[in-house]
Amino acid sequence: MKFKPSISILAGFLFLLDIDYPHEESVEExxxxxxVNDYSELSKVFDIVMRPDFLNYSEDDRSWLIETISFFLNENDSFEGVFEKRSFLFSDEIEDGRFFMSTLLGRLQVYQQETIKG
Structure with missing residues (x-):
């Protein structure tokens, strides 16, 4: 089943990085x-925090998330509305929402390829 891109799903997915999400102390640290504004450090966080949950999603939901981020990046969305709904654990402010989401998209695409290769 194909879902239409919906920016509202992004805030829910990003809850994994929220101060109110119950993290283990080492993950919180x-x-x-x-x-948050460095590609390699942000990618590492995504790999450790986001990857396991993403891989537990159904194929349809993984595709929907990837397609949603792609769609709103192509629409030149700043994702401000998404970030305003979250209280992230990062010590620094996100300087460029598009960079953040583009980095996330790239990592999600890598994880998606892992499911195809098995």
Whole structure:
């Protein structure tokens, strides 16, 4: 089944990085210490925090999430409305929402390829 892109699903998915999400202490520290505006540090956080949940999603839901991020990046969305709904654990502010979401998209596409290769 194909779903229409919906920006509202992004805030829910990003709850994994929220201060109110019940993290293990080591994961919380990883998020807090990571430079949210650095590609490699942000990718590491995504790999550790987001990857396991993403891989537990159904194929349809994984595709929907990827297609939604792609759609809104192509629409030149800043994702401000998404970020305003979250209280992230990162110590720094997100300087460029499009960079953040583009990095997330790239990592999700890698994880999706992992499911195809088995």
């Amino acid at each position: 990883l998020i807090c210490l990571a430079d």
